[in-house]
Amino acid sequence: MRFLLAVKCDTKSHLTVLDHDVCMTQCPDKLCIVFCPAEVYKWEGTRMQVGFEGRHECGSCRIGCPHENIKWEYPKGGHGIVFRLA
Numbered sequence: 001m002r003f004l005l006a007v008k009c010d011t012k013s014h015l016t017v018l019d020h021d022v023c024m025t026q027c028p029d030k031l032c033i034v035f036c037p038a039e040v041y042k043w044e045g046t047r048m049q050v051g052f053e054g055r056h057e058c059g060s061c062r063i064g065c066p067h068e069n070i071k072w073e074y075p076k077g078g079h080g081i082v083f084r085l086a
Contacts, residue, residue, distance in 0.1 A: 012076070013050055013052040014052060014072065014073045014074065014075045014076070015040065015050050015052045015055065015061060015070065015071070015072055015073075016050070016070070016071040016073075017048045017050060017069060017070060018069050018070070018071055019069055020046070020047050020048060022067050022069045023043070023047075023048045023069065024046055024047075026067055027066070027067060027069075030043050030048070031064060031065065031066060032048070032061060032064060032065055032070060035060050035061075035064040036060060036061060036064070037056055037058060037060065038054050038055050038056045038058075039051075039054070040052060040054060040055050040061075041061075057075070059072060
């Protein structure tokens with residue numbers, strides 16, 4: 001069993017939308033808004049906004065975008081979700 005201890009956010013996002021035009025022109029359903037359990041992605045007008053600070057680091061965005069338009073990297077060392085074992 002693991003317990004969430006802390007979240008240490010970096011100032012640089014480890015999630016990147018590669019091409020915002022793909023979101024606007026090729027993805028009418030904006031599936032990332034649906035599949036992300038942390039609700040990190042928000043469609044605002046003509047751009048997909050990424051609120052990476054609230055992420056769960058589940059990795060669903062690596063496989064969920066049908067256009068492979070989201071780049072997911074591990075957070076920089078010392079950043080991200082910190083768990084302790086119970």
